[in-house]
Amino acid sequence: MPPRNEASANSATKVACIVLGIRGDVLMLTTALTDTSAATEVAAPDVLLWDVEAAASATGLRVRYVRKLIAERRVPVVKLGRLVRIRPADLVAYIEASTLPVQER
Structure with a gap:
C-alpha cells in the first residue's frame, strides 16, 4: 500500500485544478487547496515559455x-x-518599461 500524504490523510482537504486556458501547446492552470477552516491558494509553476497566441491572450494584445x-x-x-x-517575464518587463508614470500637477 502506498504511503498517504497529509492531503489525502485529512478528508477535509480538497484539491481543485482550474484550467485558465489552452493556447497552442501551452496549458495555463492553477491549483487550489481548500480546507474547511481556511482556503489556501497555491499557484501552479509558472509557464516557462509562451507561444505568440498565448502571449497575446495573456496580455490582451492582438x-x-x-x-x-x-x-x-x-x-x-x-x-x-x-x-x-x-x-x-520578458513580456512583463517590456510592459513595465513602456508604462508612463503619473504626472502630478
Missing part, C-alpha cells in the same frame, strides 16, 4: 501586435528550431 514587437526586436524571444517562444 497576435499581430505581438508579432510586430518580435519583428522589431522590442521583446526578446527564444527560438527553438522554427518555433518562436516568449518568456512571460
Whole structure:
C-alpha cells in the first residue's frame, strides 16, 4: 500500500485544478487547496515559455501586435528550431518599461 500524504490523510482537504486556458501547446492552470477552516491558494509553476497566441491572450494584445514587437526586436524571444517562444517575464518587463508614470500637477 502506498504511503498517504497529509492531503489525502485529512478528508477535509480538497484539491481543485482550474484550467485558465489552452493556447497552442501551452496549458495555463492553477491549483487550489481548500480546507474547511481556511482556503489556501497555491499557484501552479509558472509557464516557462509562451507561444505568440498565448502571449497575446495573456496580455490582451492582438497576435499581430505581438508579432510586430518580435519583428522589431522590442521583446526578446527564444527560438527553438522554427518555433518562436516568449518568456512571460520578458513580456512583463517590456510592459513595465513602456508604462508612463503619473504626472502630478
